[in-house]
Amino acid sequence: MIDAVVIVGLALATLAFVAAPLLRRDAAEAERLASAASEAGDLQSRKEMLLTSLKDLEDDYSTNKMDAADYEELKARLSTQAVDVMKRIDELEELRKNPPKGTSLQAVPTPRPESEERQP
Numbered sequence: 001m002i003d004a005v006v007i008v009g010l011a012l013a014t015l016a017f018v019a020a021p022l023l024r025r026d027a028a029e030a031e032r033l034a035s036a037a038s039e040a041g042d043l044q045s046r047k048e049m050l051l052t053s054l055k056d057l058e059d060d061y062s063t064n065k066m067d068a069a070d071y072e073e074l075k076a077r078l079s080t081q082a083v084d085v086m087k088r089i090d091e092l093e094e095l096r097k098n099p100p101k102g103t104s105l106q107a108v109p110t111p112r113p114e115s116e117e118r119q120p
Helices: 002-023 027-062 068-097 114-118
Strands: none
Touching: 027 068
């Protein structure tokens, strides 16, 4: 009898410990913050990759490794993607600075460019 009570008590304590974060009022807000921070980091990485690709494209074209038509097509595509990513970064930054009422998006860290993270 006592064993059953102890087992049930431990099961209830474990369930409460596991379920507590899910039942908090701010759990949805915490998820939004984590999602926004993750998206900001992903966008910053994508921006760095696109800018590097554009630089490499310029280098390849200047050394005659590709013809003008291919260069123009790739440059237009990469430039459009880079602009779209930078606009989204700006949107997230604006949301961070001026969050909607009832949210605390100012807690979202502003991602630093990868080039700054590598410097000592």
